[in-house]
Amino acid sequence: MQALPNLILIGPMGAGKSTIGRLLAAELSRDFYDSDHEIQARCGADIPWIFDVEGEVGFRDRETQMLDELTRLEGVVIATGGGAVLREENRRILRDRGTVIYLFTTVEQQLKRTAKDRNRPLLQRPDKEAVLREMFGVRDPLYRATADITVRTDRRGPRAVVNDIVRRVTRLVDPLKCKA
Numbered sequence: 718m719q720a721l722p723n724l725i726l727i728g729p730m731g732a733g734k735s736t737i738g739r740l741l742a743a744e745l746s747r748d749f750y751d752s753d754h755e756i757q758a759r760c761g762a763d764i765p766w767i768f769d770v771e772g773e774v775g776f777r778d779r780e781t782q783m784l785d786e787l788t789r790l791e792g793v794v795i796a797t798g799g800g801a802v803l804r805e806e807n808r809r810i811l812r813d814r815g816t817v818i819y820l821f822t823t824v825e826q827q828l829k830r831t832a833k834d835r836n837r838p839l840l841q842r843p844d845k846e847a848v849l850r851e852m853f854g855v856r857d858p859l860y861r862a863t864a865d866i867t868v869r870t871d872r873r874g875p876r877a878v879v880n881d882i883v884r885r886v887t888r889l890v891d892p893l894k895c896k897a
């Protein structure tokens with residue numbers, strides 16, 4: 718029997734990858750892995766510490782290693798970090814080893830959802846909105862080029878997003894069932 722494809726969530730900070738990934742995995746009775754969480758557990762340090770000590774490149778190296786490991790599992794749900802698509806190597810790994818779902822949101826929603834956050838080093842600066850807009854310009858095309866499907870998360874809550882993903886993934890995997 719063919720293994721179930723991995724479901725891999727990509728998208729910007731605050732799109733809801735970690736939140737929706739956990740709910741989606743529970744809904745489908747699959748195991749859930751959050752790349753950032755796994756990196757922190759392995760290092761015994763949080764992401765700001767890794768950025769401070771090893772720089773962003775050090776964090777990205779750890780991220781590439783972790784994505785390689787997690788995507789070798791079968792039938793799991795994986796939440797990536799927002800920068801996972803920056804490296805071509807990562808994009809190839811994600812595309813080849815699962816169904817990739819782009820959680821789209823707007824900069825306005827990102828600002829609201831990350832307003833009190835202290836764990837995202839790239840946002841700990843006063844010109845946060847400009848940083849997010851710049852990132853959107855660079856990363857949105859990369860998310861689109863990597864994803865099999867795009868799901869909006871800006872105008873509805875996590876539960877509705879999960880239901881939409883389940884419906885769309887079912888259609889992708891089994892188009893005949895959906896027509897019935």
Ligand SMILES: Nc1ncnc2c1ncn2[C@@H]1O[C@H](COP(=O)(O)OP(=O)(O)O)[C@@H](O)[C@H]1O
Binds near residue numbers: 729736875
């Ligand atoms: N669809 C949504 N609607 C409203 N709030 C959301 C939604 N998705 C996530 N959130 C909230 O936004 C914040 C960031 O979500 P998170 O899952 O950490 O995003 P990501 O992992 O993509 O950076 C959390 O406080 C979460 O509860």
Ligand SMILES: O=C(O)C1=C[C@@H](OP(=O)(O)O)[C@@H](O)[C@H](O)C1
Binds near residue numbers: 764
């Ligand atoms: O967008 C990024 O470059 C990052 C996103 C973060 O994950 P979330 O997207 O889950 O916040 C985390 O990986 C790190 O702070 C870098």
Ligand SMILES: [Mg+2]
Binds near residue numbers: 735753796798
């Ligand atoms: Mg996250």
